[in-house]
Amino acid sequence: MKTNDVIMQFTAKLVFFIIFFFAVHLFFAGHYTPGGGFVGGLVTASAIVLLIIAFDLKTVQTILPINYINMVAIGLILALGTAAFSMFTGKPFFTHYYDYFNLPILGKTSLHTAALFDLGVYLVVVGVTMTIIQTIGEDE
Amino acid sequence: MSFQILLNLFLAFLWMFLSSNYSLSRFIIGFLLGLALIIAFRKFFKSRLYIDRVWSVIKLSFLFIKELILANVSVLVLVLRPRLELQPAFFKYDTKLTEDWEITLLSSLITLTPGTVVVHVSDDSKSLYIHVLDSNDIDETIDSIKNTFEKAILEVSRS
Numbered sequence A: 001m002k003t004n005d006v007i008m009q010f011t012a013k014l015v016f017f018i019i020f021f022f023a024v025h026l027f028f029a030g031h032y033t034p035g036g037g038f039v040g041g042l043v044t045a046s047a048i049v050l051l052i053i054a055f056d057l058k059t060v061q062t063i064l065p066i067n068y069i070n071m072v073a074i075g076l077i078l079a080l081g082t083a084a085f086s087m088f089t090g091k092p093f094f095t096h097y098y099d100y101f102n103l104p105i106l107g108k109t110s111l112h113t114a115a116l117f118d119l120g121v122y123l124v125v126v127g128v129t130m131t132i133i134q135t136i137g138e139d140e
Numbered sequence B: 001m002s003f004q005i006l007l008n009l010f011l012a013f014l015w016m017f018l019s020s021n022y023s024l025s026r027f028i029i030g031f032l033l034g035l036a037l038i039i040a041f042r043k044f045f046k047s048r049l050y051i052d053r054v055w056s057v058i059k060l061s062f063l064f065i066k067e068l069i070l071a072n073v074s075v076l077v078l079v080l081r082p083r084l085e086l087q088p089a090f091f092k093y094d095t096k097l098t099e100d101w102e103i104t105l106l107s108s109l110i111t112l113t114p115g116t117v118v119v120h121v122s123d124d125s126k127s128l129y130i131h132v133l134d135s136n137d138i139d140e141t142i143d144s145i146k147n148t149f150e151k152a153i154l155e156v157s158r159s
Helices: A006-029 A037-054 A057-063 A069-089 A113-138 B004-016 B024-039 B050-080 B102-114 B135-157
Strands: A098-103 A106-112 B089-094 B116-121 B127-134
Touching: A006 A037, A006 A113, A006 B102, A006 B116, A037 A057, A037 A113, A057 A113, A069 A113, A098 B102, A106 A113, B004 B050, B004 B089, B050 B102, B050 B135, B089 B135, B102 B127, B102 B135, B127 B135
Parallel strands: none
Antiparallel strands: A098 A106, B089 B127, B116 B127
């Protein structure tokens, strides 16, 4: 029996973008204020889960055709690569580099390699959470 | 409507490029000039002015705040009565709205004003099933929904 979920589906479509933006904000806020890769990844995963609840697994997979297991692999390579990069220059493992750059629009910005490591963490968290939920959800 | 907004933005950018001064104040002046032009030549457009629609949205939000306060006061009066003489009931409300966002907005507005809760939308999205707290004045409730929320939403969405 299919009920008419017009309210739920429309609201989910709208709220998804708000939650996703909040997740990106959390990710970038992590260096100086509370937040970071782990929380951002979990909030992103929760936004996708909201879509899955409002629609269904197959619809969401056609909307977001992401292979989450590959996402975990890419995240691990990013995190390890950022950590191992300094070994090639004779510095210890996990030495981070940062500097201030004058970007064309943003002006003076501090770029830190810890952000790349955080991006790896973010991808791993999103991938693992979504893999768990999809694997459980597909079991009929 | 979206064409008018794009045209207005384009005119604002054109104004910035003409005066070769790329600041926010220039952009705002250009935007206001473009708006004045669009209002002056409103006979050219098939749909209504977008500023009209913005005004309708503002009116709808004020109406919602007013209704929210009034309805909460009425529920407070109901709760504080020594004897509850309520007659809860379900009724079907046929709506004229067709779009998904309109139905969602109307249902949210009905649910957020106490005394009425939308419990189900029919499969063809033509009618809402509403639970009402006091069934003595159902016709009054239907009329109030029709004349306030539905009218205001139609006001926003008509082209």
